[in-house]
Amino acid sequence: MREAYAEKVRAALTRKEPAIRDLFDLFHAARKMRLHLDDHDFLNMVKEKLNVPGNAPVDISLKYKRELDRQLEGQLRPVLRPADFDSFNMDEAFELISRVYEVVSG
Helix, strand or coil: CHHHHHHHHHHHHCCCCCHHHHHHHHHHHHCCCCCCCCCCCHHHHHHHHCCCCCCCCCCHHHHHHHHHHHHHHHHHHHHCCHHHEEEEEECHHHHHHHHHHHHHHH
């Protein structure tokens, strides 16, 4: 499971077209499934995946976040139960992925 979520982090950070589902999946895993995004072994997996040749450059810019915000209603709400959508916090999710990148890149 951790390997799959490490891959999800890689996808969230390097996808050419941002996908809100990546952030939702990571937020949900951290909050509901108790995935520890700060676990040393997990972070090492993420770092290894980001170092694989062929990844697009990491983008966690404000422009990237704005694109994710635009996807909330049209792409995320239609595929989630109302309670799951309402519990999603975009700012917290973006902060989670930003912190993971900060740790693995520093």
